Amino acid sequence: MDIFNRSITTLNINSDIKAKLLKLSICNINDLKYFTPTKLAEEINIPVILAESIFEQINYDNIKPISGLELYTNELKKINSIQTFCKALDNMLEGVTVNGIPLGKITEFCGPPGIGKTQLGIQLSVNVQIPKMCKGIEGKAIFIDTEGSFMIERVIQIANSTVDYIKENYPNYKNDSFNLNSILSNIQYFRVHDFQEQIALINILENYIISDSMIKVIVIDSIAFHFRQTFSSMSLRTQILNNIAQILMKIADKYNIAIVIMNQMTMKFQRMKEDPANKEESLLVPALGESWGHASTNRFILSTTDDQMIRKIFLQKSPNNKQGIAYYQITNDGVRDV
Numbered sequence: 001m002d003i004f005n006r007s008i009t010t011l012n013i014n015s016d017i018k019a020k021l022l023k024l025s026i027c028n029i030n031d032l033k034y035f036t037p038t039k040l041a042e043e044i045n046i047p048v049i050l051a052e053s054i055f056e057q058i059n060y061d062n063i064k065p066i067s068g069l070e071l072y073t074n075e076l077k078k079i080n081s082i083q084t085f086c087k088a089l090d091n092m093l094e095g096v097t098v099n100g101i102p103l104g105k106i107t108e109f110c111g112p113p114g115i116g117k118t119q120l121g122i123q124l125s126v127n128v129q130i131p132k133m134c135k136g137i138e139g140k141a142i143f144i145d146t147e148g149s150f151m152i153e154r155v156i157q158i159a160n161s162t163v164d165y166i167k168e169n170y171p172n173y174k175n176d177s178f179n180l181n182s183i184l185s186n187i188q189y190f191r192v193h194d195f196q197e198q199i200a201l202i203n204i205l206e207n208y209i210i211s212d213s214m215i216k217v218i219v220i221d222s223i224a225f226h227f228r229q230t231f232s233s234m235s236l237r238t239q240i241l242n243n244i245a246q247i248l249m250k251i252a253d254k255y256n257i258a259i260v261i262m263n264q265m266t267m268k269f270q271r272m273k274e275d276p277a278n279k280e281e282s283l284l285v286p287a288l289g290e291s292w293g294h295a296s297t298n299r300f301i302l303s304t305t306d307d308q309m310i311r312k313i314f315l316q317k318s319p320n321n322k323q324g325i326a327y328y329q330i331t332n333d334g335v336r337d338v
């Protein structure tokens with residue numbers, strides 16, 4: 001069916017007006033294209049406001065086809081990621097609409113104690129709120145704290161620095177609705193004390209998201225904490241973690257939310273290959289085993305360097321980006337480039 005040939009009889013207008021239009025040989029909506037509401041009102045002797053209501057029903061833009069190039073250009077205008085304030089890190093996850101931590105996917109940061117996982121989680125909870133005018137997505141955050149390391153004083157510090165950053169970099173942004181109070185109120189904080197609470201929360205997470213469509217990032221800091229020592233049955237643990245992964249994947253995809261998972265590192269012992277004495281070597285690997293490794297879309301490994309201030313981030317796994325290394329630092333203001 002030719003959409004431009006839709007009959008005017010399909011419009012929601014009274015039969016007198018329809019008759020007047022037909023008398024003027026206006027049979028389908030394409031024939032109305034040559035009229036303005038004022039001109040039509042004059043021609044068929046109806047109030048302009050009534051003519052306008054006819055045109056409101058015909059949104060020509062909606063029925064025009066769109067070329068592949070236009071589609072691509074429109075895609076480019078969308079922002080589908082959260083910036084970290086470390087450009088080197090953002091650039092590692094580059095796509096058509098992505099430059100930073102992607103919405104709709106699970107991104108995992110694994111690293112030893114003190115490397116900056118919690119700092120990164122706080123920075124993302126703040127940065128997800130950056131106004132659209134300043135290349136942000138103006139969303140809200142959920143922060144799930146399993147370790148008790150979410151320090152409100154530090155959140156305030158990072159939030160204040162982010163507000164200053166926006167003021168400096170976007171002097172044309174005069175609206176002061178992005179401020180410390182708004183930032184703090186847009187972070188929903190959950191403290192989880194044991195693995196039962198963690199499972200229960202993950203199971204009801206979707207309800208929170210349905211009640212607030214502005215939530216665009218969920219940080220879990222950390223996923224492993226309650227699943228490491230206390231678990232006697234490894235198969236039960238794998239089963240629970242698989243279930244958690246399924247729920248998180250569904251939430252990320254269905255609601256276009258960035259799920260950011262912090263994970264610890266653990267020592268793995270394995271037999272050294274090609275060693276006649278068959279000695280064991282130890283490797284530092286992300287906690288929770290290989291099965292959990294499939295849960296995330298992107299996986300980063302954080303580590304120290306010889307310089308105390310500079311930390312290294314390695315993109316170990318990504319479906320559409322090559323492996324790579326970047327450097328970042330944790331400053332008084334939060335996560336920053338080196």
Ligand SMILES: Nc1ncnc2c1ncn2[C@@H]1O[C@H](COP(=O)(O)OP(=O)(O)OP(=O)(O)O)[C@@H](O)[C@H]1O
Pocket residue numbers: 111112113114115116117118119120147149154157264330331332333
């Ligand atoms: N105000 C600040 N100024 C500069 N650096 C800071 C500040 N606050 C924290 N840091 C840095 O962040 C580090 C702590 O990072 P963070 O707590 O995020 O580590 P983590 O990876 O979450 O560790 P864990 O596995 O123990 O939870 C500190 O060691 C310090 O180097």
Ligand SMILES: [Mg+2]
Pocket residue numbers: 117118119147149221
């Ligand atoms: Mg931490």
